[in-house]
Amino acid sequence: METIALAEVAAVLADPSRAAMCLALLDGRAWTVGELARAAGVAASTASEHVSRLRDAGFVASVKQGRHNYVRIADPRVAELIEHLAQHAGHRPVSGLRSSLRVRKLEYARTCYDHLAGTVGVALRDGMLRTGMVDSGDGLALTGHGRDVLGELGVEVPAGTRRPLLRDCLDWTERREHLAGAVPASVLSRAVAAGWVSRDEHRAVRILPAAREPFGRLGVELSEFS
Amino acid sequence: METIALAEVAAVLADPSRAAMCLALLDGRAWTVGELARAAGVAASTASEHVSRLRDAGFVASVKQGRHNYVRIADPRVAELIEHLAQHAGHRPVSGLRSSLRVRKLEYARTCYDHLAGTVGVALRDGMLRTGMVDSGDGLALTGHGRDVLGELGVEVPAGTRRPLLRDCLDWTERREHLAGAVPASVLSRAVAAGWVSRDEHRAVRILPAAREPFGRLGVELSEFS
DNA sequence: GACACAGTTCGGCGTGCGCCGACGCGTCGG
DNA sequence: CCGACGCGTCGGCGCACGCCGAACTGTGTC
Numbered sequence: 242m243e244t245i246a247l248a249e250v251a252a253v254l255a256d257p258s259r260a261a262m263c264l265a266l267l268d269g270r271a272w273t274v275g276e277l278a279r280a281a282g283v284a285a286s287t288a289s290e291h292v293s294r295l296r297d298a299g300f301v302a303s304v305k306q307g308r309h310n311y312v313r314i315a316d317p318r319v320a321e322l323i324e325h326l327a328q329h330a331g332h333r334p335v336s337g338l339r340s341s342l343r344v345r346k347l348e349y350a351r352t353c354y355d356h357l358a359g360t361v362g363v364a365l366r367d368g369m370l371r372t373g374m375v376d377s378g379d380g381l382a383l384t385g386h387g388r389d390v391l392g393e394l395g396v397e398v399p400a401g402t403r404r405p406l407l408r409d410c411l412d413w414t415e416r417r418e419h420l421a422g423a424v425p426a427s428v429l430s431r432a433v434a435a436g437w438v439s440r441d442e443h444r445a446v447r448i449l450p451a452a453r454e455p456f457g458r459l460g461v462e463l464s465e466f467s
Numbered sequence: 468m469e470t471i472a473l474a475e476v477a478a479v480l481a482d483p484s485r486a487a488m489c490l491a492l493l494d495g496r497a498w499t500v501g502e503l504a505r506a507a508g509v510a511a512s513t514a515s516e517h518v519s520r521l522r523d524a525g526f527v528a529s530v531k532q533g534r535h536n537y538v539r540i541a542d543p544r545v546a547e548l549i550e551h552l553a554q555h556a557g558h559r560p561v562s563g564l565r566s567s568l569r570v571r572k573l574e575y576a577r578t579c580y581d582h583l584a585g586t587v588g589v590a591l592r593d594g595m596l597r598t599g600m601v602d603s604g605d606g607l608a609l610t611g612h613g614r615d616v617l618g619e620l621g622v623e624v625p626a627g628t629r630r631p632l633l634r635d636c637l638d639w640t641e642r643r644e645h646l647a648g649a650v651p652a653s654v655l656s657r658a659v660a661a662g663w664v665s666r667d668e669h670r671a672v673r674i675l676p677a678a679r680e681p682f683g684r685l686g687v688e689l690s691e692f693s
Numbered sequence: 694g695a696c697a698c699a700g701t702t703c704g705g706c707g708t709g710c711g712c713c714g715a716c717g718c719g720t721c722g723g
Numbered sequence: 724c725c726g727a728c729g730c731g732t733c734g735g736c737g738c739a740c741g742c743c744g745a746a747c748t749g750t751g752t753c
Contacts, residue, residue, distance in 0.1 A: 244487040246556035247549075251480035256711070260474035275729060284713055289731055291711090299555070308720040308729045322555055323473070325548050329525070330472035482741070500700060510743055515701055517741090534699045534750040 253298040254326065258283050259291045263314075263323050266301065268444040269355045271311035317404065320354035321421075324410065350438070350446040353410060353419070355426040357446065361461070362419035365428075368460020369420070381407035383424060391424070394455050396431045399423045428459075479524040480552065484509050485517045489540075489549050492527065494670040495581045497537040543630060546580035547647070550636065576664070576672040579636060579645070581652040583664075583672065587687070588645035591654075594686020595646070607633035609650060617650070620681050622657045625649040654685075 254260055258281040265280045266272060272280070278288030292312055295301045300323075302315045314320050350361040357365060369375040374387030383391075383398070383406055391398055398406070410421035419425075432438045437452035448456075448463060456463055480486055484507040491506045492498060498506070504514030518538055521527045526549075528541045540546050576587040583591060595601040600613030609617075609624070609632055617624055624632070628649055636647035645651075658664045663678040674682075674689060682689055 244490050245483050247490060247553045248481055248483040248486035250552060250556040251477050251486065254477035255474055255481035257471050257474040258711080260477065261470040264470050264473060273729080274731090283711090285730070286714080286732080287712060289729095293731085305730090310730065319555070322551050325551060326476060327473045329545070329548055330476040484741080501698095509741090511700070512702080512744080513742060515699095519701090531700090536700065 250298060253294060253300060254323070256291070257281075258287065259295060262288070262291060262295070263300065264327065266312065266314050267320060267323060267354050268352050268440070269314070269320075270440075271304075271313040273309045273311060277312065314354070317354065321410075324353065350448055351444040352429065352440065352446055353421065353444075356410075356419075356421055356429050357425065357432075358410070358419050359446075361446070361448065361463075364461045365425075365456075365459060366418060366420045368456075370460075372460040374460070375407060375420075381409065381420075381422075383407060390458055391428075394431065394458060395435065396424075396427050399427060476524060479520060479526060480549070482517070483507075484513065485521060488514070488517060488521070489526065490553065492538065492540050493546060493549060493580050494578050494666070495540070495546075496666070497530075497539040499535045499537060503538065540580065543580065543652075547636075550579060576674055577670040578655065578666065578672055579647065579670075582636075582645075582647050582655050583651065583658075584636070584645050585672075587672070587674065587689075590687045591651075591682075591685060592644060592646045596686075598686040600686070601633060601646075607635065607646075607648075609633060616684055617654075620657070620684060621661065622650075622653050625653060 254263065261281040262272075262277045265277065274288050274292055275285055277292065278285045281288060281291075283291075292301065292303065292310070295312075296303055299315055300319050301312050303310050303312045305311075314323075350357065351359045353362065356362070366375075369387065370377060372386075372390075374384055374390055376382045376384050388398060404423045406422050406424045407420055408422040409418040429438075432452070432455075433440060435451070435455070436449060437455055438449055439447045441447045453463055480489065487507040488498075488503045491503065500514050500518055501511055503518065504511045507514060507517075509517075518527065518529065518536070521538075522529055525541055526545050527538050529536050529538045531537075540549075576583065576585045578584065579588070582588070592601075595613065596603060598612075598616075600610055600616055602608045602610050614624060630649045632648050632650045633646055634648040635644040655664075658678070658681075659666060661677070661681070662675060663681055664675055665673045667673045679689055
Protein backbone atom coordinates (compact mmCIF):
# COMPACT_ATOMS: atom_id res chain seq x y z
CA MET A 242 0.00 0.00 0.00
CA GLU A 243 2.06 2.85 1.25
CA THR A 244 5.23 1.08 0.20
CA ILE A 245 4.49 1.57 -3.49
CA ALA A 246 3.97 5.26 -2.86
CA LEU A 247 7.60 5.62 -1.83
CA ALA A 248 8.74 3.81 -4.97
CA GLU A 249 6.52 5.95 -7.17
CA VAL A 250 7.87 9.15 -5.75
CA ALA A 251 11.45 7.96 -6.08
CA ALA A 252 10.79 6.84 -9.65
CA VAL A 253 9.98 10.39 -10.58
CA LEU A 254 13.51 11.48 -9.69
CA ALA A 255 15.07 8.28 -11.03
CA ASP A 256 15.25 9.45 -14.61
CA PRO A 257 18.41 11.34 -15.67
CA SER A 258 16.44 13.92 -17.63
CA ARG A 259 14.04 14.68 -14.80
CA ALA A 260 16.91 14.73 -12.33
CA ALA A 261 18.76 17.26 -14.46
CA MET A 262 15.65 19.41 -14.61
CA CYS A 263 15.20 19.33 -10.85
CA LEU A 264 18.81 20.29 -10.25
CA ALA A 265 18.45 23.16 -12.67
CA LEU A 266 15.30 24.32 -10.93
CA LEU A 267 17.12 24.41 -7.60
CA ASP A 268 18.32 27.90 -8.49
CA GLY A 269 14.85 29.01 -7.45
CA ARG A 270 13.90 30.56 -10.74
CA ALA A 271 11.01 29.66 -13.02
CA TRP A 272 12.19 27.93 -16.20
CA THR A 273 10.24 27.43 -19.40
CA VAL A 274 9.68 23.93 -20.71
CA GLY A 275 11.97 24.65 -23.66
CA GLU A 276 14.80 25.80 -21.41
CA LEU A 277 14.47 22.67 -19.36
CA ALA A 278 14.52 20.59 -22.53
CA ARG A 279 17.83 22.16 -23.56
CA ALA A 280 19.23 21.83 -20.06
CA ALA A 281 18.41 18.12 -20.01
CA GLY A 282 19.37 17.52 -23.62
CA VAL A 283 16.08 16.09 -24.81
CA ALA A 284 13.37 17.05 -27.31
CA ALA A 285 10.74 19.54 -26.26
CA SER A 286 8.03 16.92 -26.46
CA THR A 287 9.93 14.70 -24.08
CA ALA A 288 10.52 17.56 -21.69
CA SER A 289 6.85 18.37 -21.72
CA GLU A 290 6.02 14.82 -20.65
CA HIS A 291 8.59 15.02 -17.88
CA VAL A 292 7.18 18.27 -16.56
CA SER A 293 3.71 16.73 -16.45
CA ARG A 294 5.01 13.89 -14.39
CA LEU A 295 6.94 16.16 -12.03
CA ARG A 296 3.84 18.26 -11.58
CA ASP A 297 1.60 15.25 -10.91
CA ALA A 298 4.04 14.11 -8.26
CA GLY A 299 3.94 17.50 -6.57
CA PHE A 300 7.58 18.34 -7.18
CA VAL A 301 7.01 21.37 -9.37
CA ALA A 302 4.27 23.89 -10.04
CA SER A 303 3.70 25.52 -13.39
CA VAL A 304 1.89 28.60 -14.60
CA LYS A 305 1.01 29.42 -18.20
CA GLN A 306 1.86 32.87 -19.39
CA GLY A 307 1.15 33.58 -23.02
CA ARG A 308 2.75 30.84 -25.06
CA HIS A 309 5.22 29.98 -22.32
CA ASN A 310 4.81 27.57 -19.45
CA TYR A 311 6.88 28.60 -16.47
CA VAL A 312 7.96 25.82 -14.14
CA ARG A 313 9.32 26.19 -10.65
CA ILE A 314 9.92 24.01 -7.59
CA ALA A 315 6.61 23.57 -5.79
CA ASP A 316 7.77 24.04 -2.23
CA PRO A 317 10.91 24.67 -0.14
CA ARG A 318 10.46 21.23 1.40
CA VAL A 319 10.84 19.70 -2.05
CA ALA A 320 14.00 21.70 -2.64
CA GLU A 321 15.45 20.40 0.61
CA LEU A 322 14.46 16.87 -0.29
CA ILE A 323 16.28 17.08 -3.60
CA GLU A 324 19.30 18.70 -1.97
CA HIS A 325 19.46 15.89 0.58
CA LEU A 326 19.21 13.26 -2.10
CA ALA A 327 21.85 14.94 -4.25
CA GLN A 328 24.02 15.23 -1.20
CA HIS A 329 23.79 11.51 -0.55
CA ALA A 330 24.61 10.91 -4.20
CA GLY A 331 27.52 13.33 -4.08
CA HIS A 332 29.50 12.28 -1.09
CA ARG A 333 30.45 8.86 -2.45
CA PRO A 334 32.28 9.64 -5.69
CA VAL A 335 34.89 12.22 -4.68
CA SER A 336 35.33 12.80 -8.40
CA GLY A 337 37.16 15.60 -10.15
CA LEU A 338 34.52 18.20 -9.49
CA ARG A 339 36.96 20.95 -8.78
CA SER A 340 38.14 21.26 -12.36
CA SER A 341 36.16 23.34 -14.81
CA LEU A 342 35.89 27.08 -14.58
CA ARG A 343 32.17 26.98 -14.31
CA VAL A 344 32.39 24.68 -11.35
CA ARG A 345 35.01 26.92 -9.79
CA LYS A 346 32.56 29.75 -10.03
CA LEU A 347 29.89 27.71 -8.36
CA GLU A 348 32.27 26.75 -5.61
CA TYR A 349 32.75 30.38 -4.78
CA ALA A 350 29.19 31.58 -4.60
CA ARG A 351 25.97 30.01 -5.71
CA THR A 352 22.38 29.68 -4.61
CA CYS A 353 21.01 26.66 -2.84
CA TYR A 354 17.34 27.07 -3.79
CA ASP A 355 16.72 30.42 -2.11
CA HIS A 356 19.79 31.16 -0.03
CA LEU A 357 23.55 31.57 -0.47
CA ALA A 358 25.88 28.58 -0.57
CA GLY A 359 29.46 27.90 -1.62
CA THR A 360 32.52 29.55 -0.08
CA VAL A 361 30.58 32.73 0.55
CA GLY A 362 27.69 30.82 2.11
CA VAL A 363 30.00 29.04 4.50
CA ALA A 364 31.78 32.31 5.32
CA LEU A 365 28.43 33.89 6.08
CA ARG A 366 27.68 31.20 8.62
CA ASP A 367 31.10 31.59 10.22
CA GLY A 368 30.75 35.36 10.26
CA MET A 369 27.32 35.46 11.82
CA LEU A 370 28.43 33.02 14.49
CA ARG A 371 31.69 34.89 15.17
CA THR A 372 30.02 38.27 15.50
CA GLY A 373 27.36 36.86 17.83
CA MET A 374 24.44 37.32 15.50
CA VAL A 375 23.69 33.63 15.68
CA ASP A 376 24.01 31.33 18.64
CA SER A 377 24.56 27.59 18.27
CA GLY A 378 23.90 25.90 21.58
CA ASP A 379 22.28 22.69 20.34
CA GLY A 380 20.29 24.25 17.54
CA LEU A 381 20.70 27.56 15.78
CA ALA A 382 19.07 30.71 17.07
CA LEU A 383 19.07 34.34 16.01
CA THR A 384 20.27 36.62 18.81
CA GLY A 385 18.95 40.07 19.68
CA HIS A 386 22.15 41.55 18.25
CA GLY A 387 21.51 39.56 15.09
CA ARG A 388 18.04 41.01 14.76
CA ASP A 389 19.44 44.53 15.21
CA VAL A 390 22.09 44.17 12.51
CA LEU A 391 19.65 42.62 10.04
CA GLY A 392 17.23 45.43 10.73
CA GLU A 393 19.88 48.05 10.00
CA LEU A 394 20.71 46.31 6.72
CA GLY A 395 17.06 46.28 5.68
CA VAL A 396 16.70 42.51 5.91
CA GLU A 397 13.26 41.54 7.07
CA VAL A 398 13.05 38.76 9.67
CA PRO A 399 9.97 36.67 8.84
CA ALA A 400 7.60 36.11 11.76
CA GLY A 401 4.86 33.61 12.33
CA THR A 402 6.08 31.22 9.66
CA ARG A 403 6.26 27.46 10.14
CA ARG A 404 9.62 27.44 8.38
CA PRO A 405 12.57 27.44 10.78
CA LEU A 406 14.45 30.74 10.90
CA LEU A 407 17.84 29.03 10.72
CA ARG A 408 18.87 25.56 9.65
CA ASP A 409 22.20 23.96 8.89
CA CYS A 410 22.64 22.73 5.33
CA LEU A 411 25.66 20.65 4.42
CA ASP A 412 27.54 22.21 1.54
CA TRP A 413 28.04 20.42 -1.73
CA THR A 414 31.59 21.58 -2.49
CA GLU A 415 32.86 22.89 0.80
CA ARG A 416 31.79 19.86 2.81
CA ARG A 417 30.96 22.26 5.57
CA GLU A 418 27.70 23.72 6.72
CA HIS A 419 26.07 26.90 5.52
CA LEU A 420 22.88 28.55 6.69
CA ALA A 421 19.46 27.67 5.32
CA GLY A 422 16.02 28.68 6.53
CA ALA A 423 13.79 31.71 6.46
CA VAL A 424 16.45 34.24 7.53
CA PRO A 425 19.11 33.32 4.94
CA ALA A 426 16.39 33.36 2.28
CA SER A 427 15.51 36.87 3.36
CA VAL A 428 19.18 37.87 3.28
CA LEU A 429 19.55 36.70 -0.31
CA SER A 430 16.46 38.44 -1.59
CA ARG A 431 17.53 41.67 0.13
CA ALA A 432 21.05 41.31 -1.30
CA VAL A 433 19.68 40.97 -4.82
CA ALA A 434 17.21 43.83 -4.38
CA ALA A 435 19.88 46.15 -2.96
CA GLY A 436 22.42 45.36 -5.68
CA TRP A 437 24.94 43.70 -3.38
CA VAL A 438 24.91 40.58 -5.54
CA SER A 439 23.33 39.47 -8.80
CA ARG A 440 22.08 36.07 -9.86
CA ASP A 441 24.16 34.74 -12.71
CA GLU A 442 23.71 31.84 -15.11
CA HIS A 443 22.76 28.54 -13.62
CA ARG A 444 23.12 28.76 -9.90
CA ALA A 445 26.10 31.08 -9.82
CA VAL A 446 26.02 34.35 -7.90
CA ARG A 447 28.12 37.40 -8.73
CA ILE A 448 29.32 39.42 -5.78
CA LEU A 449 29.19 43.15 -6.60
CA PRO A 450 31.37 45.92 -5.12
CA ALA A 451 28.41 47.23 -3.13
CA ALA A 452 28.51 44.01 -1.14
CA ARG A 453 31.68 44.97 0.71
CA GLU A 454 30.13 47.09 3.43
CA PRO A 455 26.94 45.12 4.22
CA PHE A 456 28.73 41.76 4.08
CA GLY A 457 31.35 43.17 6.43
CA ARG A 458 28.54 43.90 8.90
CA LEU A 459 27.63 40.21 8.64
CA GLY A 460 31.19 39.22 9.52
CA VAL A 461 32.32 38.39 5.99
CA GLU A 462 35.52 40.04 4.73
CA LEU A 463 35.21 39.60 0.99
CA SER A 464 38.80 40.71 0.35
CA GLU A 465 39.98 37.52 1.99
CA PHE A 466 38.84 35.51 -1.01
CA SER A 467 39.46 37.58 -4.18
CA MET B 468 28.05 14.55 -14.61
CA GLU B 469 26.64 15.07 -11.16
CA THR B 470 23.12 15.10 -12.51
CA ILE B 471 23.13 11.39 -13.32
CA ALA B 472 24.28 10.65 -9.78
CA LEU B 473 21.02 12.01 -8.42
CA ALA B 474 19.03 9.87 -10.84
CA GLU B 475 21.06 6.78 -9.95
CA VAL B 476 20.47 7.23 -6.27
CA ALA B 477 16.76 7.82 -6.78
CA ALA B 478 16.54 4.79 -9.04
CA VAL B 479 17.66 2.61 -6.17
CA LEU B 480 14.55 3.58 -4.21
CA ALA B 481 12.33 3.60 -7.28
CA ASP B 482 11.65 -0.11 -7.24
CA PRO B 483 8.64 -1.28 -5.18
CA SER B 484 10.53 -4.24 -3.73
CA ARG B 485 13.51 -2.18 -2.66
CA ALA B 486 11.21 0.51 -1.31
CA ALA B 487 9.36 -2.07 0.79
CA MET B 488 12.67 -3.34 2.14
CA CYS B 489 13.82 0.12 3.09
CA LEU B 490 10.57 0.89 4.88
CA ALA B 491 10.85 -2.38 6.77
CA LEU B 492 14.42 -1.56 7.75
CA LEU B 493 13.29 1.78 9.19
CA ASP B 494 12.46 -0.05 12.41
CA GLY B 495 16.18 0.10 13.08
CA ARG B 496 16.69 -3.61 13.34
CA ALA B 497 18.94 -5.85 11.27
CA TRP B 498 16.94 -8.09 8.94
CA THR B 499 18.14 -11.19 7.12
CA VAL B 500 17.91 -11.33 3.36
CA GLY B 501 15.22 -14.01 3.61
CA GLU B 502 13.08 -11.90 5.91
CA LEU B 503 13.36 -8.99 3.51
CA ALA B 504 12.40 -11.27 0.64
CA ARG B 505 9.21 -12.29 2.45
CA ALA B 506 8.48 -8.70 3.47
CA ALA B 507 8.75 -7.56 -0.14
CA GLY B 508 7.02 -10.61 -1.58
CA VAL B 509 9.80 -11.72 -3.94
CA ALA B 510 12.07 -14.74 -4.31
CA ALA B 511 15.20 -14.96 -2.22
CA SER B 512 17.41 -14.63 -5.27
CA THR B 513 15.71 -11.43 -6.24
CA ALA B 514 16.01 -10.06 -2.73
CA SER B 515 19.70 -10.85 -2.72
CA GLU B 516 20.19 -8.80 -5.87
CA HIS B 517 18.26 -5.91 -4.34
CA VAL B 518 20.35 -5.95 -1.20
CA SER B 519 23.52 -5.83 -3.28
CA ARG B 520 22.24 -2.80 -5.05
CA LEU B 521 21.17 -1.07 -1.85
CA ARG B 522 24.58 -1.77 -0.37
CA ASP B 523 26.44 -0.46 -3.42
CA ALA B 524 24.42 2.73 -3.20
CA GLY B 525 25.34 3.18 0.46
CA PHE B 526 21.81 2.83 1.78
CA VAL B 527 22.37 -0.29 3.84
CA ALA B 528 25.26 -2.11 5.47
CA SER B 529 25.40 -5.86 5.85
CA VAL B 530 27.36 -8.26 8.01
CA LYS B 531 27.61 -11.99 7.51
CA GLN B 532 27.05 -14.10 10.57
CA GLY B 533 27.13 -17.82 10.00
CA ARG B 534 24.86 -18.61 7.12
CA HIS B 535 22.83 -15.44 7.63
CA ASN B 536 23.41 -12.05 6.16
CA TYR B 537 22.14 -9.30 8.41
CA VAL B 538 21.15 -6.07 6.74
CA ARG B 539 20.55 -2.72 8.40
CA ILE B 540 20.26 0.93 7.42
CA ALA B 541 23.75 2.30 6.90
CA ASP B 542 23.40 5.60 8.68
CA PRO B 543 20.82 7.77 10.49
CA ARG B 544 21.09 10.28 7.65
CA VAL B 545 19.85 7.63 5.25
CA ALA B 546 16.93 6.85 7.54
CA GLU B 547 15.98 10.50 7.60
CA LEU B 548 16.28 10.71 3.85
CA ILE B 549 13.88 7.80 3.39
CA GLU B 550 11.49 9.23 5.99
CA HIS B 551 11.45 12.56 4.18
CA LEU B 552 10.78 10.87 0.87
CA ALA B 553 8.04 8.67 2.30
CA GLN B 554 6.55 11.74 3.92
CA HIS B 555 6.40 13.56 0.60
CA ALA B 556 4.79 10.46 -0.89
CA GLY B 557 2.32 10.18 1.95
CA HIS B 558 0.84 13.62 2.26
CA ARG B 559 -0.74 13.67 -1.18
CA PRO B 560 -3.15 10.74 -1.13
CA VAL B 561 -5.20 11.36 2.01
CA SER B 562 -6.54 7.82 1.57
CA GLY B 563 -8.26 5.61 4.10
CA LEU B 564 -5.16 4.81 6.06
CA ARG B 565 -6.89 4.85 9.41
CA SER B 566 -8.67 1.57 8.88
CA SER B 567 -6.87 -1.69 9.63
CA LEU B 568 -5.97 -2.79 13.10
CA ARG B 569 -2.30 -3.02 12.28
CA VAL B 570 -2.29 0.56 11.12
CA ARG B 571 -4.16 1.61 14.26
CA LYS B 572 -1.39 0.03 16.31
CA LEU B 573 1.23 1.89 14.35
CA GLU B 574 -0.62 5.12 14.84
CA TYR B 575 -0.40 4.71 18.56
CA ALA B 576 3.27 3.91 19.00
CA ARG B 577 5.93 2.98 16.52
CA THR B 578 9.57 3.57 15.83
CA CYS B 579 10.87 6.06 13.33
CA TYR B 580 14.22 4.40 12.72
CA ASP B 581 15.71 4.78 16.19
CA HIS B 582 13.25 6.92 18.14
CA LEU B 583 9.58 6.89 19.14
CA ALA B 584 6.88 8.20 16.82
CA GLY B 585 3.09 8.01 16.62
CA THR B 586 0.70 9.31 19.25
CA VAL B 587 3.17 8.49 22.00
CA GLY B 588 6.02 10.16 20.15
CA VAL B 589 4.00 13.34 19.75
CA ALA B 590 2.94 13.21 23.41
CA LEU B 591 6.58 12.88 24.39
CA ARG B 592 7.44 16.05 22.56
CA ASP B 593 4.53 17.89 24.16
CA GLY B 594 5.43 16.56 27.59
CA MET B 595 9.08 17.46 27.45
CA LEU B 596 8.21 20.95 26.29
CA ARG B 597 5.48 21.41 28.91
CA THR B 598 7.67 20.27 31.79
CA GLY B 599 10.50 22.53 30.68
CA MET B 600 12.91 19.78 29.71
CA VAL B 601 13.14 21.13 26.22
CA ASP B 602 13.10 24.73 25.08
CA SER B 603 11.94 25.79 21.63
CA GLY B 604 12.97 29.35 20.98
CA ASP B 605 13.84 29.11 17.26
CA GLY B 606 15.39 25.67 17.42
CA LEU B 607 15.13 22.93 20.02
CA ALA B 608 17.46 22.77 22.99
CA LEU B 609 17.77 20.50 26.01
CA THR B 610 17.52 22.48 29.27
CA GLY B 611 19.48 21.87 32.45
CA HIS B 612 16.32 20.52 34.02
CA GLY B 613 15.99 18.17 31.04
CA ARG B 614 19.50 16.86 31.56
CA ASP B 615 18.74 16.25 35.22
CA VAL B 616 15.57 14.25 34.60
CA LEU B 617 17.19 12.17 31.87
CA GLY B 618 20.10 11.46 34.17
CA GLU B 619 17.77 10.25 36.93
CA LEU B 620 16.02 7.95 34.44
CA GLY B 621 19.32 6.47 33.32
CA VAL B 622 19.16 7.96 29.84
CA GLU B 623 22.59 8.87 28.58
CA VAL B 624 22.89 12.21 26.78
CA PRO B 625 25.41 11.73 23.96
CA ALA B 626 28.22 14.28 23.86
CA GLY B 627 30.62 15.26 21.14
CA THR B 628 28.53 13.80 18.35
CA ARG B 629 27.87 15.60 15.07
CA ARG B 630 24.28 14.47 15.21
CA PRO B 631 21.93 17.14 16.62
CA LEU B 632 20.62 16.35 20.08
CA LEU B 633 17.08 17.29 19.15
CA ARG B 634 15.35 17.69 15.83
CA ASP B 635 11.75 18.01 14.81
CA CYS B 636 10.40 15.22 12.64
CA LEU B 637 6.99 15.60 11.03
CA ASP B 638 4.83 12.66 11.94
CA TRP B 639 3.36 10.38 9.35
CA THR B 640 -0.04 9.72 10.92
CA GLU B 641 -0.40 12.50 13.46
CA ARG B 642 0.60 15.29 11.06
CA ARG B 643 2.33 16.87 14.01
CA GLU B 644 5.94 16.93 15.05
CA HIS B 645 7.72 14.46 17.24
CA LEU B 646 11.28 14.50 18.48
CA ALA B 647 14.19 13.00 16.53
CA GLY B 648 17.92 13.26 17.11
CA ALA B 649 20.49 11.79 19.44
CA VAL B 650 18.53 12.29 22.66
CA PRO B 651 15.27 10.63 21.54
CA ALA B 652 17.34 7.74 20.16
CA SER B 653 18.94 7.38 23.55
CA VAL B 654 15.53 7.50 25.24
CA LEU B 655 14.23 4.65 23.10
CA SER B 656 17.22 2.39 23.65
CA ARG B 657 17.02 3.02 27.38
CA ALA B 658 13.26 2.33 27.35
CA VAL B 659 13.81 -1.01 25.62
CA ALA B 660 16.71 -1.98 27.86
CA ALA B 661 14.78 -1.09 31.03
CA GLY B 662 11.63 -2.95 29.95
CA TRP B 663 9.44 0.13 29.69
CA VAL B 664 8.53 -0.76 26.13
CA SER B 665 9.19 -3.63 23.73
CA ARG B 666 9.66 -3.60 20.00
CA ASP B 667 6.90 -5.47 18.28
CA GLU B 668 6.39 -6.72 14.76
CA HIS B 669 7.11 -4.32 11.97
CA ARG B 670 7.60 -0.90 13.46
CA ALA B 671 5.06 -1.21 16.23
CA VAL B 672 6.03 -0.58 19.85
CA ARG B 673 4.26 -2.13 22.84
CA ILE B 674 4.03 0.09 25.92
CA LEU B 675 4.53 -2.04 29.07
CA PRO B 676 3.16 -1.30 32.56
CA ALA B 677 6.64 -0.38 33.79
CA ALA B 678 6.50 2.62 31.47
CA ARG B 679 3.96 4.47 33.61
CA GLU B 680 6.34 6.01 36.11
CA PRO B 681 9.30 6.97 33.87
CA PHE B 682 7.03 8.26 31.11
CA GLY B 683 5.20 10.33 33.71
CA ARG B 684 8.53 11.95 34.57
CA LEU B 685 8.82 12.87 30.89
CA GLY B 686 5.43 14.57 31.00
CA VAL B 687 3.48 11.76 29.34
CA GLU B 688 0.35 10.48 31.14
CA LEU B 689 -0.19 7.13 29.46
CA SER B 690 -3.63 6.67 31.02
CA GLU B 691 -4.88 9.50 28.86
CA PHE B 692 -4.67 7.27 25.83
CA SER B 693 -5.68 3.69 26.83
C1' DG C 694 29.42 -37.81 6.17
C1' DA C 695 24.60 -36.87 4.79
C1' DC C 696 21.13 -33.61 4.86
C1' DA C 697 18.84 -29.12 5.39
C1' DC C 698 18.99 -24.42 4.78
C1' DA C 699 20.55 -19.31 3.85
C1' DG C 700 22.50 -16.83 0.44
C1' DT C 701 24.60 -15.81 -4.21
C1' DT C 702 25.21 -16.14 -9.23
C1' DC C 703 23.57 -16.81 -13.81
C1' DG C 704 20.59 -17.22 -18.03
C1' DG C 705 16.41 -16.13 -20.05
C1' DC C 706 11.81 -14.15 -20.21
C1' DG C 707 8.51 -10.30 -20.25
C1' DT C 708 7.37 -5.54 -19.95
C1' DG C 709 7.50 -0.87 -18.60
C1' DC C 710 9.08 3.50 -20.04
C1' DG C 711 12.10 7.05 -22.03
C1' DC C 712 12.89 8.63 -26.52
C1' DC C 713 11.68 10.83 -30.91
C1' DG C 714 9.01 12.74 -34.96
C1' DA C 715 4.69 14.16 -36.61
C1' DC C 716 0.65 16.62 -35.89
C1' DG C 717 -2.66 19.95 -33.72
C1' DC C 718 -3.54 24.04 -30.85
C1' DG C 719 -2.91 28.63 -29.01
C1' DT C 720 -0.13 32.95 -28.84
C1' DC C 721 2.78 36.60 -30.59
C1' DG C 722 4.85 39.47 -34.40
C1' DG C 723 5.10 41.54 -39.01
C1' DC D 724 -3.94 37.41 -41.95
C1' DC D 725 -0.16 34.48 -42.18
C1' DG D 726 4.16 32.61 -40.56
C1' DA D 727 7.02 31.60 -36.46
C1' DC D 728 7.22 29.68 -32.17
C1' DG D 729 6.24 27.27 -27.63
C1' DC D 730 3.77 23.64 -25.92
C1' DG D 731 0.93 19.21 -25.50
C1' DT D 732 -0.59 14.58 -27.43
C1' DC D 733 -0.06 10.32 -29.85
C1' DG D 734 2.07 6.15 -32.02
C1' DG D 735 5.91 3.30 -32.42
C1' DC D 736 10.65 1.91 -31.47
C1' DG D 737 14.24 -0.08 -28.50
C1' DC D 738 16.53 -0.80 -24.33
C1' DA D 739 16.94 -1.53 -19.51
C1' DC D 740 15.73 -4.04 -15.62
C1' DG D 741 12.93 -6.70 -12.33
C1' DC D 742 11.51 -11.33 -12.01
C1' DC D 743 12.08 -16.37 -11.47
C1' DG D 744 14.15 -21.17 -11.38
C1' DA D 745 18.23 -23.82 -11.44
C1' DA D 746 22.68 -24.65 -10.00
C1' DC D 747 26.50 -23.75 -6.67
C1' DT D 748 28.82 -22.32 -2.18
C1' DG D 749 29.17 -22.22 2.54
C1' DT D 750 27.28 -23.09 7.13
C1' DG D 751 24.91 -25.32 10.77
C1' DT D 752 22.57 -30.10 12.36
C1' DC D 753 21.82 -35.05 13.12
